[in-house]
Amino acid sequence: MPRFRPLDLASWGNCPIHPCLAARPEKVRDLSAILADATIPSVISRGLGRSYGDAALNRDAGVVLHERLNRFLAFDPETGVLECEAGVSFADLISVFLPRGWFPPVTPGTRFVTLGGALAADVHGKNHHVDGSFSEFVEEFTLLTGSGRILRCSRTENPEAFYATIGGMGLTGMVISLRLRLRRVESAFIAADYRRARHLDEALELFTSATAGHAAFDSMRYCVAWLDCLARGGSLGRCVLMGGEHAAASVVPARFQGRPLEFPLRSTRTLPPVIPNGALNALTVRAFNAVYYRANRDGSRVIPFDSFFYPLDAFSHWNRLYGPRGFQQYQVVVPPENSRRALVRLLEELTASRRGSFLAVLKSMGRPSEGVIGFAMPGWTLAVDLPNAPGLDDFLRRLDDIVLEHGGRRYLAKDASLSREHFERMYLRHAEFKRTLAALDPEGRISSSMARRLGLDHSAASTAPPSPSSHAAGAPA
């Protein structure tokens, strides 16, 4: 019988920190035993803890660490379909399959994410505008539901469970294994294009329209903008656009000619364990941003995949930069018709608040997520890191109101503070999601800190009155 160990867990934002009971199974059948352990109020699966908020926390209850359930089970070199356990990380996948000419079809901004986590958050990458989210490449998976059944789920088999699991933040059960279609690549390099934009309008223009001597950035498979969210006035939305394509074998740097799939990963630096609160402030971030903006000259270059996709992975524990108080990442998507207005208002709020942020990322999104409560929708997504400081939750609530007003939504994988009311107004299919949860897990064995915050804990929900109108169902905290 797998043992539970009391652990104070946090995810990547280092806040909140909840006391949890962690199990770390090494065999598939351990998962069923963990679920059946009546001394544990509920459980939630956790991969590498790279979500930012409380999605992978379960206060005073079980957290199942999938890190050792990471076996590759089958691979078809003809089709590139890989079957593996949910604890396999992008890092692991890349180290095994990139040398053979395969790459994850969609990757988040760090390779230290498990595939199970990627499915649960339905992560997107720099190619969302072309390829959609991660789950579009997932053909099927096996799910251990709260009632202890093992379901094979695909678009045709158990589709309710399939679509609820996509972006379902782990609440449909524990994903045991999944089948993923990989992408064939010729090299471990990216042919990247950089272009600075002086303000938001220029950025949006460069994304979507061809300009003198340059195709629209959105015509490239990968495309994202790093944004200086301290720049104000006429420079509001000043950013560096980065586009890229997998480089052909013929264009890799000279010393990799003939062996284009080799990739010496950059060495990793570890940040000191304690950096004081407030080390990142408006001043230091402004300086960084100014340097970064100037350092990234316009032009094309061929760079290793890791510096294109995972620039921050070069610093392990970079989250320590924000000090012991931690930080929240705030990511939202707004539909195209309202996007410019929404982005301007959000950026104005952010610059005015002087809540410094290194990482502000802007990108266009394509197809909506297939998930019932999936995040992606066509439009523009903006992500910013905000040091945890007094008043942050209130500030974010103000931003939530702006997002809601423009028909957008906030990304649950990064969230630790969205209110239940806002959630239900942003994710209009929440009632359908809850019905599926109730069917899969009548006793409410699967739950998380996030589920309780957002009213998705249906063991709790079953005691609360059902809400016929989603708009009236708010539970102001």
Next chain:
Amino acid sequence: MSRRIAIFGATSSIARAIADRLAADDPATRLALCARDVDEAERLAADLRIRHGAKAVALPFNATDFDSHGPLLDACAERLGGPLDGVILCHGIGGGGPEDQAAAERDPAFARAIIDTNYTASVCLLNLAAERLEAATNGREGGGGRGGRGGFLCAVSSVAGDRGRPSNFIYGSSKAALNAYLEGLRARLARKGIAVITIKPGFVDTAATWGLLRGGPLVADPQKVGVDVVRAIRRGSAVVYTPRFWRLIMAIIRAIPRPVFHRMKL
């Protein structure tokens, strides 16, 4: 040269790390993964095949079904396409510290299961494996030689066998007996060039110790143990503590005078 190696108790964290390292070092390695839970062993075998291109097969193994050991060893050889070059024992129970010790003190059946699994089964298996390695060595040109060229027998024992401590002496005594057996077997097989390797891990971060250890520098990652075991096999070492500093720790623990030892909580 492809080596044929059978691993028993193949689903343990340490066994997985050993198999992974063997296959990573030499993808021509052929591995038979024997475990009670053969479905799990098959998942691990698939992982080795895909990660490293190694040949790996899974077979069911019940340590205390002693009569099955001979046929199982032969089945391993057959599945791997020739006589075995090495056998690694990783099976074991009762290593869960004071919790298991208390249970074994209360329940004679559990105490016997610990001894039968960790010791009796190892003796039976190693006797049979030694016989087969010797036969293969005698059949080879020249036979023998240094560095275990006649093959190897490796058993994952424990530092717990070095001195009986209140927290785990039933488990520890099964390992102490195993250590004595391995010492004798090593002496017998030395002339034949068959290496007998005793691995003594200290605290390792496994499923068995999860929740019992607080972590910290004394607790080793299974990967580290895997690397040490594969190095020991390559060198044909006799007794290997892993991580190495446990040799010193155990030397100190063995040297503690009895009156002091009785007052310590070890």
